[in-house]
Structure formats: structure tokens, C-alpha cells
Amino acid sequence: MERVGEVIEASTTEFVAQCYELYQLPPLGSLVKTRDLPVELYGIVYNAATTSLEPGRRPIARGKDEATEEEIYRSSPQLLKLLRSEFNALVVGHRQGDRLYHHLPPQPARIHSFVYLCSPEEVNEFGQSFDFLNILINAHLPVPTEELVAASLRQMSQAYEDRRGFLVAAGKELAILLGGNLNQLKAILGRIRQ
Amino acid sequence: MTQQEENQRLGIVVSGSLNKGVEVKLDSSASIEDIAVGRFVTIEGQKRRFFGMITDVSLGLIDQKLALTPPDVSDPFIAEVLTGTSTFGALHVSPTLAIGGDVATLLEGPQPVKTVPSHFSVVNLASQRDVELVFGKEDKERFWIGNPLDMETKICLDLPELVKRSNGIFGKSGTGKTFFTRMLLIGMLQKSNAVNLIFDMHNEYGWEGSSEEGQRKVKALKQLFPSNVAVFTLDEESSRRRGVSTDFVVRISYDEIEPEDIVLLRQTLNLTEPAVETVHRMHRRFGKNWLQNTLALKDAEEIKELLKELDIHESTFQNLKRGLATIRRLPFIEPHAPTNAVRGILEHLDRGMNVVLEFGRYRDITAYVLVANMLARRIYAQYQERMEKAMAENTAPPTPLVITIEEAHRFLDSQAASQTIFGTIAREMRKYNVTLLVIDQRPSGIDDEVMSQIGTKIAFHLDNERDIDSVLAGVSGKSELKSVLSKLESKQQALIFGHAVPVPVVVRMREYGSAESYKGFIPREEAEAGKQAEKDIEELWE
Numbered sequence: 213m214e215r216v217g218e219v220i221e222a223s224t225t226e227f228v229a230q231c232y233e234l235y236q237l238p239p240l241g242s243l244v245k246t247r248d249l250p251v252e253l254y255g256i257v258y259n260a261a262t263t264s265l266e267p268g269r270r271p272i273a274r275g276k277d278e279a280t281e282e283e284i285y286r287s288s289p290q291l292l293k294l295l296r297s298e299f300n301a302l303v304v305g306h307r308q309g310d311r312l313y314h315h316l317p318p319q320p321a322r323i324h325s326f327v328y329l330c331s332p333e334e335v336n337e338f339g340q341s342f343d344f345l346n347i348l349i350n351a352h353l354p355v356p357t358e359e360l361v362a363a364s365l366r367q368m369s370q371a372y373e374d375r376r377g378f379l380v381a382a383g384k385e386l387a388i389l390l391g392g393n394l395n396q397l398k399a400i401l402g403r404i405r406q
Numbered sequence: 407m408t409q410q411e412e413n414q415r416l417g418i419v420v421s422g423s424l425n426k427g428v429e430v431k432l433d434s435s436a437s438i439e440d441i442a443v444g445r446f447v448t449i450e451g452q453k454r455r456f457f458g459m460i461t462d463v464s465l466g467l468i469d470q471k472l473a474l475t476p477p478d479v480s481d482p483f484i485a486e487v488l489t490g491t492s493t494f495g496a497l498h499v500s501p502t503l504a505i506g507g508d509v510a511t512l513l514e515g516p517q518p519v520k521t522v523p524s525h526f527s528v529v530n531l532a533s534q535r536d537v538e539l540v541f542g543k544e545d546k547e548r549f550w551i552g553n554p555l556d557m558e559t560k561i562c563l564d565l566p567e568l569v570k571r572s573n574g575i576f577g578k579s580g581t582g583k584t585f586f587t588r589m590l591l592i593g594m595l596q597k598s599n600a601v602n603l604i605f606d607m608h609n610e611y612g613w614e615g616s617s618e619e620g621q622r623k624v625k626a627l628k629q630l631f632p633s634n635v636a637v638f639t640l641d642e643e644s645s646r647r648r649g650v651s652t653d654f655v656v657r658i659s660y661d662e663i664e665p666e667d668i669v670l671l672r673q674t675l676n677l678t679e680p681a682v683e684t685v686h687r688m689h690r691r692f693g694k695n696w697l698q699n700t701l702a703l704k705d706a707e708e709i710k711e712l713l714k715e716l717d718i719h720e721s722t723f724q725n726l727k728r729g730l731a732t733i734r735r736l737p738f739i740e741p742h743a744p745t746n747a748v749r750g751i752l753e754h755l756d757r758g759m760n761v762v763l764e765f766g767r768y769r770d771i772t773a774y775v776l777v778a779n780m781l782a783r784r785i786y787a788q789y790q791e792r793m794e795k796a797m798a799e800n801t802a803p804p805t806p807l808v809i810t811i812e813e814a815h816r817f818l819d820s821q822a823a824s825q826t827i828f829g830t831i832a833r834e835m836r837k838y839n840v841t842l843l844v845i846d847q848r849p850s851g852i853d854d855e856v857m858s859q860i861g862t863k864i865a866f867h868l869d870n871e872r873d874i875d876s877v878l879a880g881v882s883g884k885s886e887l888k889s890v891l892s893k894l895e896s897k898q899q900a901l902i903f904g905h906a907v908p909v910p911v912v913v914r915m916r917e918y919g920s921a922e923s924y925k926g927f928i929p930r931e932e933a934e935a936g937k938q939a940e941k942d943i944e945e946l947w948e
Contacts, residue, residue: 379483384434386487387492397492
């Protein structure tokens with residue numbers, strides 16, 4: 213299981229994790245988890261950002277005399293230490309003991325919990341239920357809901373042999389959840405169609 | 407059909423009422439285009455199973471906006487996602503029976519429903535077993551008439567039950583009425599314990615008939631069951647030409663025609679009201695030989711005197727005479743017939759023989775109405791007498807008799823129904839062990855009162871609104887059945903409902919006419935006995 217970061221901020225509904233390496237961000241919509249027992253938390257990456265280490269200090273443009281972007285980092289190696297990449301994950305479920313729950317955990321994640329990218333097997337297991345879609349749709353996030361839902365379904369479908377079957381089933385669930393919001397449904401279906 | 411297909415799930419109950427039936431939302435896995443009205447379904451309620459028929463199919467939308475801005479369904483992915491969710495098929499099902507569940511249904515078989523299944527009960531296509539449970543298996547009393555839509559199960563009619571009431575077969579011409587009737591008669595001949603008297607207007611039931619295309623000859627009763635069927639004919643010459651071996655040539659003497667027979671023919675003979683009255687006066691005057699005496703009146707003076715005496719107007723008398731001349735021209739009517747047709751028929755019926763009366767070339771309605779009415783009345787009178795005697799003396803009642811008439815609206819229209827014997831039989835029904843099998847293409851012409859007394863109705867394709875209404879008059883769930891009836895295929899499909907079937911059922915008719923099909927109609931023991939005889943004969947010649 214690939215470790216992608218460490219929790220640096222947490223609430224009941226989401227957590228923020230910082231990556232160990234600059235730009236080593238998990239993809240948008242991918243399923244991540246914390247393994248800080250007894251409760252493991254599942255989250256879906258909904259946002260990622262690379263910013264200056266110190267909030268008050270903004271990076272400046274450095275590439276005027278360089279031929280490629282790579283050259284900038286090579287000539288100023290300190291940059292890798294002055295910048296940081298972090299991502300936000302929306303909590304969509306948890307595991308307690310052997311059981312997987314598709315609803316919010318009793319407690320938020322602890323700071324410094326390690327965050328892992330879920331293996332295809334785990335994604336497969338998690339995707340057996342589409343209850344998490346309801347959480348995604350109803351969360352008020354800075355990213356457009358349809359983008360996030362579509363991205364997470366695209367990511368998840370890779371863990372399935374029958375990708376199309378998975379997406380159709382998810383689409384049907386969405387059609388019911390978004391019964392009154394046809395435009396949003398159309399937007400999501402347009403983004404996940406095969 | 408595999409087990410899986412047998413329990414094919416269609417959807418769930420979402421709303422409804424006992425009166426109007428329940429609405430079923432189709433699962434996305436079930437294609438609405440595979441569903442046909444008339445198919446049977448079972449509904450798995452919490453406490454009992456319901457059995458019903460699909461009576462309507464419709465399309466639903468979760469949001470009306472979808473209808474205004476249709477999604478891009480050319481993309482199969484989007485089409486697949488929306489099917490069954492945002493857009494869905496809906497079925498209208500009328501649950502009619504409860505099968506299994508409580509004690510009564512286990513002990514006594516399917517019971518009529520008095521409630522509806524609870525919300526979200528699962529709806530499946532009825533399996534072979536369910537249909538068998540409801541309609542019974544082919545046995546000594548049940549006769550296989552056909553299959554339900556899209557199923558191989560046999561639909562069987564309980565014939566002894568069927569013949570307890572009068573029955574009707576309705577449908578436009580060319581829909582399969584005659585074939586069905588022929589098959590039903592074969593069934594009744596074997597399994598109903600009743601004897602049949604068939605007034606065969608078009609010579610189709612006795613020896614052989616022809617298929618719709620007119621190419622193929624199909625065997626009829628006498629060819630298949632020579633020992634159980636007697637063919638009577640009014641037209642010996644025609645029968646001989648067609649190669650039919652007849653048992654009896656029917657002749658009718660003048661004195662057998664009674665005023666009531668003429669009354670019935672009022673319209674066809676174009677008689678006025680006073681002319682009909684004159685018939686009765688003539689009958690009073692001359693008694694049994696009134697017809698002969700009336701026709702024999704030649705002398706002008708004599709006529710004048712008689713008319714004066716009976717207070718009859720001259721023109722009325724002429725009108726009557728013209729009408730009676732039409733009857734006299736019928737070749738089978740003779741001053742003194744050598745045989746008594748009524749006695750002949752009764753003798754055969756008493757021996758358990760089924761009688762088919764062929765009309766040969768005399769297919770005009772005057773001959774048919776006259777003869778059928780006359781014979782039926784006398785036979786009915788005999789039955790009435792015997793039945794009353796049997797009741798008084800506590801002996802066995804006479805064998806039930808089923809009289810088959812074609813063009814029934816001529817006998818049973820609202821005017822004639824009160825006058826003909828057939829009206830009486832239809833109304834008084836089984837009291838005297840005589841019932842009717844009426845065959846007609848214009849059921850709207852039949853008197854409402856008679857129609858309401860018909861026990862089991864077998865309706866083939868009808869497209870006239872009035873005919874459909876009259877066939878369905880007084881049936882519960884009329885509007886649902888109407889949609890089923892009007893969607894029948896134009897051939898060999900019939901909606902059967904009423905006394906002899908537990909639920910209305912759409913039947914695809916059993917095959918009739920091929921050598922293979924005949925084998926199926928002849929009971930196995932008889933067929934085997936026949937084979938044995940053939941074998942014996944072969945051996946004899948070796």
C-alpha cells in the first residue's frame with residue numbers, strides 16, 4: 213500500500229494531508245485511507261494544492277534565464293523544501309474491525325495519521341455500495357460536485373474488470389439521487405461515459 | 407424454459423387499489439418491449455401470493471423535464487443508465503386470485519382476492535407451475551384448449567363445469583371461431599358428459615371443414631369419432647356430393663310448423679303485424695293442419711267468406727300467403743314427412759350420440775331459423791318433461807344437452823329473444839339440463855338479458871366498439887379487459903372469461919388440422935385400440 217502523506221488537519225467530515233514529496237499528490241477523486249487504529253477512515257481526494265511553506269511568503273517567477281522548467285528546480289534545489297503539496301479528502305466511510313461502513317466515523321482522524329492510497333482490492337470492496345455518492349453530492353466543497361463525483365467514479369472504475377458495468381450501476385444510483393436535478397445528472401453522466 | 411426464466415422478476419408494486427388494480431414499476435433489467443398485455447404475473451405479498459394479468463403497459467418519467475429536454479440516448483451508456491431509473495416502464499396488473507398463503511387457498515385452491523399486495527411487493531412473471539395451479543392439468547374432465555401468451559403451459563377448461571351454463575363464442579369472421587368451436591365440441595364430446603346438438607349452417611362440424619385459405623381440408627367430428635357422432639342432413643344431395651355419410655335425412659311436415667315458428671320469421675318473411683295475428687287465427691281455426699289448409703285455399707269465394715268470418719283484411723291475408731309460400735318453397739318441407747326428425751334426434755341423443763344437423767345448400771337464414779327453432783323447441787319440451795319426471799320420481803335426470811347455434815343474433819336479438827326457444831334456454835339455463843353454445847360475429851345484436859346469462863364467454867378479435875362493449879357488459883374490470891381484448895391478434899387468439907375459468911385468460915389456440923393434432927384429440931386408449939385392430943388385420947393378411 214502506497215503511503216501518500218500525513219494528516220495535518222482533521223474534522224469530522226474531512227481531513228487535510230501533506231505529501232512527503234513535493235507534487236506526489238494522489239489523483240483527484242482517488243480513495244485514500246488512514247490506518248490509525250482502531251478506526252480506519254476512508255476519504256476521497258477532492259482538492260489538492262501546492263503552496264509556499266510559509267503562508268506570508270509567495271513564490272516568485274524564476275525561469276527568465278532558464279531553458280526549461282526542470283532547470284529552475286535544478287538551479288534552486290531549496291525550492292523543494294520551501295514549497296509543500298497538500299490535499300483535502302472528504303471522509304466517506306470507515307472501517308471498524310472487519311466491517312466497512314459507508315457513513316461518517318464517530319471521531320475524526322488524528323493528526324499525524326499516515327495516509328495511504330487504497331489498493332485496487334480495497335477500492336473494489338468499497339465500491340460495492342454507492343452510499344458514498346450521497347455524501348459527495350451533499351457536501352459543500354470548493355470544487356464543482358459533478359467534477360468530483362465523475363472523477364471519483366472514473367478512478368474507482370479502474371479497480372473493476374467490468375468498468376462499464378460499474379459505471380452504469382453508479383449512473384443509475386445517481387439518476388435516483390439526482391431525480392430532481394437533471395442538469396447535474398447530465399453533466400456527471402457526460403463526464404463518466406465510456 | 408429454465409428455472410431462472412421461470413421466476414423472471416419484473417418489478418415492484420408501487421400503488422393501486424382493489425378496484426382498479428395495482429401499478430407496478432418495472433425493474434431496469436426487464437425490457438418493457440418484452441411485456442405483452444394479457445400475460446400472467448404473480449405478486450409475492452407478505453402473507454400470500456397474488457395471481458393476476460397485465461392489463462396495461464405505460465411509460466413513466468421521474469421528472470417531467472426529461473420529456474421536455476430529452477437526454478442524448480444515442481449514447482448507449484446514457485440510455486442504459488436512464489432506463490429503469492429516470493425513465494421507467496410501468497405495468498397495470500389486476501390481481502384476481504390468491505394462490506397459496508393461508509389455509510383456505512391451500513385446501514381449496516386459488517381464491518378470489520379481497521385485498522391488494524402491500525407496497526413494494528415483488529412482481530414476477532407467472533411460472534408454468536403457477537398457471538397449472540390456477541387452471542389445472544389436463545385430466546378426465548379438463549380439456550386442453552390452448553396456451554397462454556408466450557408460455558408453453560396448457561390452459562385447460564373444466565368441461566362439465568362449462569356446460570352447466572350457456573356459453574358464447576364471439577369474434578369477427580376469420581378469427582378462428584369455427585376452428586375453436588370444432589375443437590371445443592371435440593372436447594365436450596369426450597369430457598363433458600353432455601351430448602351436443604349442432605345446427606351446422608355451413609356444413610363445417612359434421613364431416614369436414616376447410617381452412618381459412620380454403621386449400622386444406624380439416625377433419626370434423628364424424629371423421630374423428632365415427633361411433634359418437636351422427637350426421638343429420640336437410641339436403642341429402644349436397645351431403646352425398648361432399649362425400650358425407652349421413653345417418654338421417656330430416657324432412658319436416660307442414661303440421662309440425664306452429665304459429666310461433668312463423669312469428670319468429672316475421673322479419674325475414676316480411677310479414678306485417680296483422681299478418682302475424684292472422685297466423686294465430688288460422689291456427690285456431692284449422693288446428694294442427696293450419697299451414698296446409700291456409701296454403702290450400704284457392705277458391706276466391708271460400709277465401710272471402712273465411713276472411714269475413716275471421717275478420718281479416720284481404721291485403722293482410724295476401725301478405726301472409728306470400729310469406730308462407732317462401733316456406734313452402736323450402737325443399738325439405740313436405741305435406742307429410744316420412745320420418746320424425748325430433749324423434750330421430752332424441753333417439754340418438756339418448757344413446758349418447760352427438761348430432762350434427764347439416765343444412766347443405768339451404769344456408770339462407772329463413773331455413774336455419776325455422777328449423778333450428780322448431781327442432782330445439784320440441785327437444786327442449788321433451789327435456790323439460792323428462793327432467794320434471796326425473797325430479798318427481800327421483801330418478802336419474804336426462805343427459806345434459808348442449809345446443810350449438812350459429813348466427814345467434816338472429817335468434818337472440820332483443821325482439822326475438824322473448825319469442826324463441828333459445829331465449830328461454832339462455833335465460834332458464836340449466837334447470838332442465840339444456841344449455842346453449844352460441845356462436846356469433848355481432849354480439850351487440852344479442853339481447854342484453856341473454857348476454858348477461860351467458861356463463862363463459864370466449865371472445866376472439868372484435869373491433870366494433872359496440873360489440874366489445876356488449877361482450878364485456880357486466881364483467882368486473884371491464885376497462886382493463888377491454889384493452890386486452892382490443893389488442894388480441896386477429897387470428898387464433900381469444901380472451902376467455904366467465905364461469906368456467908378462474909381468471910380471464912388470453913389463449914393462443916391449440917393447433918387443429920394437422921395429422922399430428924388429430925392424434926392429440928383422440929384419447930390414448932382408443933388410439934391404441936385402433937392400432938391393435940390395424941395390426942391384427944395386417945397379421946391376418948400375412
